[in-house]
Amino acid sequence: MLQILLNGVVSGLLVALPAIALSLTYGVLNFPNFAIGSMITMGAYIALFFNVDIGVPLLLAAGLGAAGLATVALVTDRLVYKPLRNSDHVTLLVASMGVYFVLENVVRFLWGSDIRGYDIAVARPHRWMGMRVNNEQITIVIVALLAMVAVWFILMRTPLGRAMRAVSDNPDLAGVRGINRNYVIAAVWAISGVLAGFAGVLVGMDGVVDPLMGWNYILPVFAAVILGGIGNPLGAVVGALLIGVAEELSTLILPTTYRQAVAFLIIVFVLLLRPHGLFGKARISR
């Protein structure tokens, strides 16, 4: 049981990073970025390129992957989303679906469709309180928690974070207060690129690196964001942990192939019972 909870927390943390990224871009740009899936994939592959093809240690390669993906996100914004800035959010959602397929196929074109893995030493799992804990899981927990603390700090304690929350709440008033929306948008893309980049490496460490790895995460990531209250990055973390644990617990009574269906069921129930998500009400909306 404890083992299942631990596995659930780890897979929840894997979902949490892209969920924060999705939530941030939703808040500031007001559309759900479907391309988050292939951003995870691309981040994993950029790091793989540095780690395996060039031989850089994985930690540095992950950093380069995150930086590379942040650049990709900024370029994508310039080429695709900026010309559509004042469009309807459905238009932007469809555009982001297009971006999803372009990025995934760029990955296939550059690195092929084979299943690959990072250059990490295989180690025996540690025994801890009767549970098996492997090095990858420890890394995932540490990196994900650090990233969350960093995002929380930026959001709640820095001028940039205040500007991001201001634009998300009321873009016109933010403009009147001297906040340049384009600067905030660029920062949000860069941050979400870094988060998705690290998420890609962590997902690749947990399993394998292949062009569809991000696709499998789209559903749980959206479920986490809806569960936590759309546009509320800290709620997304809680949502992600709940999804992760719920998916793992479901394996007690359901075949593992139905894991993904659990995320779907959670989305449906949340939308029926609490359309604004678990933390949607806490935000003052009058």
Add this chain to the structure above:
Amino acid sequence: MSDPILTVDALRAGYGSGGDIIKGAGFSVSEGAISTIVGPNGAGKSTLIKSLVGLLTPRSGTITLNEADVTRLNAPAKARAGLGYVPQEHNVFRNMSIGENMTLAYEFIAKGTKGLKAARERVFDIFPDLVHREADMAGNLSGGQRQMLAFGCALMPGPSLLLLDEPSAGLSPKYVAEMFQAVKSVNDAGVSILMIEQNVKEAMVISETAIVLVSGQVRAQMPAPEFLNHPDIHALYMGTADVTAPETV
């Protein structure tokens, strides 16, 4: 009369592909004065103020602030040029505390937090209700308190001209008087003010100049007492009164 701080000339503005709502409006705001734009519903008062603060780009005409052409600047650039603005609604960040609202109102226009404390004290002097409440969420404030916070935030970076969109709208009578008192004391501190107001009589008591906007055009600009004593304000609104040579103030 002192030099104008703001001059608007032949301004045209509208939304999307629709027709002009502001149809060649022209007027000026004297430095150090309180000027009030009055006019019937649908005259284009809110559209005019939106194009003045940069939330709507004018289609033609010029806006001159402190002798600089600011016509095509966006809202953040106009704010840095010294234009403060208090919208009528949604004028504070509801999910932030009072303190965060005030900091945010300062740091991006003044480009840093140097002088933030002094600015905060200045605002607290005018709005003592806000003191010791910095941790309260802005969204939990009453309408009147929220209006005071919005006003205070606009003052934080020390604007040279403050635009107020119906500052007394929706306020209880107690707060209406307090709000006009606050407008007057801000003006006494040297900030020029241009406001839109429906409470015409109360507004004119503290105003020097009345600007009458009808159907997107400035019908008349005259000293406030003259406007109050005008034999037929109704006709002035409807554009049937004989306004001989609107005085340039």
